[in-house]
Amino acid sequence: MEFKPRNYVAEAQSHALRRTGADLHPLSSPSPRSILRQADDHVESSNSEEFFDPLRAPNSKASAVIVDGQDLESISSGNEDSIQVQMKEWTSFKRFLMQRFPVSKMISVSSMSNTIVRSGKAYEKSSTSMHLEELDDIEKSSEEGAKAITRQEYVSRLHELKDEINRAWHAEDRVTSLKLSIKVARLLMDTSVSNFYPTLFVLATDVLDMLGDMVWERIRQKAEFAEDGTKLCSLPENFGASDVCVDAKETCYNWFCKVGSIRELLPRIYLELAILPCWRFLIEQPAESLQRLVMMTRGLADPLASAYCRLYIAYRALKFPMYDTGSLITCVNDIKLVFTRISSAKETAHGCFADSKRSLVGLMEPAIEFIMKCIFNDASLRQVGQVLVELGLGRSQEELFGGSPCVSIVLHHLLKELPTDVVSSHAVDILHLIKCSNDYSYDQCLNYRLLGLRLCEQISEIGTVDAVVNEVMQVVSQYGLDEYLKVVEAYLDILLQNQMDGQLKTILEGILKLACGKVIAEDELAGLQSILVKLLSHFKDLENVFSLNHFLQILDLMHGSSRSIVSMHILDMATRNGYVRDPTTIQLLFEISQALHDDTDLANMKNDDNQQQARLISLFVRMVDHGAEYEGHLAFLVECRGAFGSIIELKEFLVHSSNCLATKALKDGKTHLSFVKSCIAFSEVTIPSILGHIKQLHLYLETAEVALLGGLVSHCDGLIDSAISCLQSFDWMEGSRVAVDSDRILSFIRKLCSLLVMVPGNPEVGILHIPKSILSLIHSQSWSPRMKARIFCAIVSLSATLSQGRLPYHAVHPEILGNDLLFFGDSSYVHELLSLTESVLQNLVGLIEQEPSQAARGSMSLEACNCIASSFKLNEHVLPICSKLIETAKLCLSPNDKYLMSTISFLDKNLPIAAVSPAIAI
Known part of the structure; x- marks a missing residue:
């Protein structure tokens, strides 16, 4: 056998694509002549047919009829949309009520709630002839003492009552429906389990709303249809009492009489509120009845029941298109x-509310909140001024906040609903009102905080802002840490927007003073987190944040998830603006990253937060740049390997970074070779700790290339040996059920063979020590025949390349000689290559015959044949092997197979003239 001589330069030139010059670069601007030609073409096309742009075509579905400049569809649907929005708000508010006040599983039920514990269906026992007075005799059904019932049973019983009322109504038994509705309304008299009362209110009013809707529809039917079903008229949306027939009015009046005969005040009010919209059938100004009901609520002694009754008044008032806010203002007063x-x-010894009173105020708070929303909904500035005067806060429209103090909790929700312009223009007056309204019904710090938040909604005059902030700072200086943080956090945006550096410094000093020497609670940590994150969001450069007095000291006082969140914001800010080069900043960020790493459970990388933290730490390490201080950067990488050992992806980057440092140092030529050795040693130590053999293999090979670039041949050999050892201990399952892709292993071995072209042979361990190690590896592994065959082909190609008098490429380092120079003219060297290759060919042919798949066997035969024909001269030793492989391919593949035909054509072109091989001919 004899290797085929190759002239790689000539081959590259012969296979290169022929190049021709271009008149114009395809990415350059078109010439004026081509622009004119395009314009002429456009004119011709526009003259022939009008251009139609589908993106600018009118949408027929979106068109609306416009009359006198107004959209009829919007006019007709305006009221309906407003009602739907209000109903959605009420639904959300009810859900909020039930979630805000959780109760225990068991509820103590008083005698007033015996309807809940009684079994059986009440409407089945009733008679339509039963007198309504019997409904009022609660003594008949009362039981002595209280009973316990689960919350779920209570709720289920109310749902049953709702279904019973609905069934009785549709069974034409409206007396029973009313009777059961009264019993539901009576439940609202029971405030013994105060925390359950909001839930009870939601469930009970849901039943009453259903009754009110059914009564409304019945009376409307009476107004529009006769008893025999004949249609009398169609009431318009804005109908009045004059549009309603007498029969419907009598039915409506009868319902109000029945409700008015209820003995207890609270159920009577609730039932009339349920059917309140029905006053439209009787009187022209139905909203006037609201004021009477508001006056009736003054007879309710229980503060909790009265507050929620007024809440229901506010909700039912929304049913009128133009309700009078005066009734709602009366409710607030x-x-x-x-x-x-x-x-x-009486207060406690410390001047604070008792817990029971605070709980009661908290339960009543939603009533104030919702009523305030209703009062200020779409109110003009003049209406706002009138409301403030009627609430007793202003003497006139010109002096809106010059009246008496206000209850703190009422003031809070008033301030929440006031228009932004009013808050901004009267900020100082509102602040004074807060200071003189300290009645312990609400935490004053929350009112100071709310004022700051409202002021942030609109840019105010600097004089007003400065006056407000100065007074607030004087007040909060007497607070504890938690209240202090709540207030100053609200004013922080104002300080930053107006560059009030002195006030900002005072705030940070106050935080440090209050936080030092104490264990910071969770609420306080959340406040600190919000303040520090706002500071980070305001400044563009991290150095400006670090230069703030006490910022880093405050950060050091934090712990847990709040500190982690602030640290993540810092790292995100640091890496967002490019590379980090300042040594002091690098050290600070390293310490912050180390603390974040130590506080994170990086073993649980399935958690998104943990992944985000690991990503930010890795990104910080990537963005650090020590410039020409290569030794300093390598020391930084060593520190990172010790500090962030749990982040696997970071270790991989550390190896890449170390190799990059070595490459930069070699290019600069100013660094001693000892630094390059240090970088390679760092990589050698780090690679084994990286999970995943595939990653290790490529990193070993990358580091070997760097070693070869630096002229360190012995280091390169050692790294290649480590890579082959890694392959020998390869776990094909890699800790999972999915087998590792064999193509990646094949790619690595092929890349290794390409590198071996530049690596000089070592006579001490054998010139072909590494290729033989690869062959030994192949024999020891249970790889597929197809994979082994391709590796054998790679070794054949490597041997043929090494046998050339001029290698296709060499190591860049001038002191590293290629094998073509080291063993030039050495016949024993070529003989050893041939001996190795003959052994490989024998294994290759035998392996192809063992392949069970016919199609794979044919493809493998063609791959091997092409490799052999490209590597050897086609003489009497090689032709039989090729002929045998072609014969195998013919038996396994179709005669029209393009790969088979091209391989035979290639062999025919490279056959010597005297050679004849009938097996190859088609």
């Missing part, structure tokens, strides 16, 4: 009196 009575009760 009445609730203020209730709060005043509660706050005037």
